[in-house]
Amino acid sequence: MQTSRINRTYAVAAFDVAMAAVSFAVALLLRRGVENFWHESSGFFIEGILAFSVISVIVFWRMRIYRGFWRYTSSRDVTKIASAAGIVVLIFVALLFVVTRLEAYPRSALPINFLVLAALLGGPRILYRSLMERGLAGFFQRANGEHRVPVLLLGAGDEADLFIRSSLSGSAVNYRVVGLVDDDSAKIDRHIHGVRVYGPAHNLVEIVRALKRRGTQPQRLILTSDSFDPERRREILDAAEGLAMPFSRLPRMTDFRSGESGDIDIRPVAIEDLLGRPQAALDGKEMAALIRERRVCVTGAGGSIGSELCRQIAAHGPAHMTLVDNSEFNLYSIDMELAESHPAISRDMVLGDVRDTGRLNSTFDHARPQLVFHAAALKHVHMVEANPNEGVLTNVLGTRNVADCCVAHGVAVMVLISSDKAVNPTNVMGATKRIAESYCQALGHSLAAEAEVHTRLVTVRFGNVLASSGSVVPLFQRQIAAGGPVTVTDPKVSRYFMTTREAVQLVLQASALGARGKGGEIFVLDMGAPVLIKDLASQMIRLAGLTPGKNIAIEYTGLRPGEKMAEELFHDKEPLSDTSVAGLQRATSRPADLAALRQQIERLCGAAAARDSAATLAEVGAIVPEFRAQTRNSDTGASRRAAQ
Numbered sequence: 001m002q003t004s005r006i007n008r009t010y011a012v013a014a015f016d017v018a019m020a021a022v023s024f025a026v027a028l029l030l031r032r033g034v035e036n037f038w039h040e041s042s043g044f045f046i047e048g049i050l051a052f053s054v055i056s057v058i059v060f061w062r063m064r065i066y067r068g069f070w071r072y073t074s075s076r077d078v079t080k081i082a083s084a085a086g087i088v089v090l091i092f093v094a095l096l097f098v099v100t101r102l103e104a105y106p107r108s109a110l111p112i113n114f115l116v117l118a119a120l121l122g123g124p125r126i127l128y129r130s131l132m133e134r135g136l137a138g139f140f141q142r143a144n145g146e147h148r149v150p151v152l153l154l155g156a157g158d159e160a161d162l163f164i165r166s167s168l169s170g171s172a173v174n175y176r177v178v179g180l181v182d183d184d185s186a187k188i189d190r191h192i193h194g195v196r197v198y199g200p201a202h203n204l205v206e207i208v209r210a211l212k213r214r215g216t217q218p219q220r221l222i223l224t225s226d227s228f229d230p231e232r233r234r235e236i237l238d239a240a241e242g243l244a245m246p247f248s249r250l251p252r253m254t255d256f257r258s259g260e261s262g263d264i265d266i267r268p269v270a271i272e273d274l275l276g277r278p279q280a281a282l283d284g285k286e287m288a289a290l291i292r293e294r295r296v297c298v299t300g301a302g303g304s305i306g307s308e309l310c311r312q313i314a315a316h317g318p319a320h321m322t323l324v325d326n327s328e329f330n331l332y333s334i335d336m337e338l339a340e341s342h343p344a345i346s347r348d349m350v351l352g353d354v355r356d357t358g359r360l361n362s363t364f365d366h367a368r369p370q371l372v373f374h375a376a377a378l379k380h381v382h383m384v385e386a387n388p389n390e391g392v393l394t395n396v397l398g399t400r401n402v403a404d405c406c407v408a409h410g411v412a413v414m415v416l417i418s419s420d421k422a423v424n425p426t427n428v429m430g431a432t433k434r435i436a437e438s439y440c441q442a443l444g445h446s447l448a449a450e451a452e453v454h455t456r457l458v459t460v461r462f463g464n465v466l467a468s469s470g471s472v473v474p475l476f477q478r479q480i481a482a483g484g485p486v487t488v489t490d491p492k493v494s495r496y497f498m499t500t501r502e503a504v505q506l507v508l509q510a511s512a513l514g515a516r517g518k519g520g521e522i523f524v525l526d527m528g529a530p531v532l533i534k535d536l537a538s539q540m541i542r543l544a545g546l547t548p549g550k551n552i553a554i555e556y557t558g559l560r561p562g563e564k565m566a567e568e569l570f571h572d573k574e575p576l577s578d579t580s581v582a583g584l585q586r587a588t589s590r591p592a593d594l595a596a597l598r599q600q601i602e603r604l605c606g607a608a609a610a611r612d613s614a615a616t617l618a619e620v621g622a623i624v625p626e627f628r629a630q631t632r633n634s635d636t637g638a639s640r641r642a643a644q
Helices: 002-041 045-063 075-100 109-143 158-167 201-213 230-243 284-291 304-315 328-341 357-367 381-386 388-408 428-448 472-481 500-516 533-543 594-609 613-623
Strands: 149-154 175-181 195-198 220-223 247-249 295-299 320-325 347-351 371-374 413-419 456-462 486-488 522-525 554-556 576-578 584-587 630-632 639-641
Touching: 002 045, 002 109, 045 075, 075 109, 149 158, 149 201, 158 175, 175 201, 195 201, 201 230, 220 230, 230 247, 230 533, 284 500, 295 304, 295 357, 304 320, 304 328, 304 371, 304 500, 320 328, 320 357, 328 347, 347 357, 357 388, 371 388, 371 500, 381 388, 381 428, 388 413, 388 428, 388 594, 388 613, 413 428, 413 500, 428 456, 428 594, 428 613, 456 500, 472 486, 472 533, 486 533, 500 522, 500 584, 533 554, 594 613
Parallel strands: 149 175, 149 220, 175 195, 220 247, 295 320, 295 371, 320 347, 371 413, 413 456, 456 522, 486 554
Antiparallel strands: 522 584, 576 584, 630 639
């Protein structure tokens, strides 16, 4: 195999040098004509062609133009060939000037020589690629067309180009592109690799019917681009449902891969593709600058948000990572993942609970973190409703412990990951998150007044995270897989949604802004309009290729204890201001008196530690006046409404 590769390299190199010699002769022939060619060139031709060939050997070897794969010749390869041809001609001119003062060779032949050489080197390469893609491969595609799935691509961009070229690369590929659809009027009626672009997308049904009449009816719709906004994607989903056609999408261009069978790896359209707003694009450079070569600690590192934090932090090259979690399995899982994806990054795995002050202090003593992301929390509303004492001990006591450790050990920035449920809370989880926010804000403002203390405490608040543990998305997926019904508490219930990637980028962006701030800030991503849960359920059923109400029923079960009809991102007493990052807003915090708040938290945590649920809920209501608690006989007992 090695010998074969070497032989091919020598053959290509010999071909290129031969083309150089031919170009020299052709240039003279074109310049002097057939009748005068040999008469005027005989005294110089042999020496000239030898000199030109030797120069070509040297230049081609230095520029390695013979190393490229003809099968994958690109515009970059053509540019490189043209550059090599130009350099050869220039060196030859310089040599002629030194030897003959340009008297033996017609000067007008020099640009001709350049053009002929570039054509003879680049032309065969381009022709070979064309034959492979449109000739031989096209032959295989036509011969095996009955075994290929005809598909219609949505989006006529780079991803579509890559997909079509992949589909033409051999007989094992399972897809045959019969058309493209795009909203860009400049692209409509043009062709990509011989495949026509139709449009606009709202005429999708008519386009499919026209293709059917021509005998090329597509059997699958594939989204190739993010150029279609979520509203248009939902329209396409409606059309696909009406046409009884599967609706899929391509992965990112960097994720194209083939298995042994040659199948292109497409995936179903995910629910995040249908969000009612474009996903936020934050400042990655500022995030990277904050994290690079810093020592970072993540609490709750094995959870949905914590594990994604670890992935994105690792991608920015920290000096060291300390991952804290009280779940052995979750900690093991993220450790194994980072060991595979970022083996060079130094890290410690700490199996411990944020409730344990001693464990936290010893961890900080050893790790010396500069940035701390506090993601450890109990976040499932109904679980914390049934277990308010545990919610207080983790969400309130745990946050206080982490914040105090950050100050004691000189951490530069601590970021508290909070929730929209902390605004006007109606459940224990939201109320505990509000208390955690209050403590970090009060502590942050207190530290800002002390010039010698430089720890900044930042709060990040966002809505529901798609596909996170406890999200309705995994629940709906399980219910759909089981044949239904899909359960929704109320047809009017709405929530803000964001992807896990967005949530973590928000956390990192907030930490970067908070590092320059005074401390105590609240950052919230502009999440657009809230989404009705019943609409989310309907879209997920349809993405599964089923019909809501026909194949899968949607049942309404009534609001659960502590559940809001609609969530809020800001309190009325938290004025908003813009930040330097589009889509990211800053809320003015409501700092409490730190000394008084500490006393209240001591009483609250004392009641929780004593497992006195009634006293715990009373203390929560005293700290968060807007909370309307639910008193219980025990952590697992039934509840009744009690005004505070």
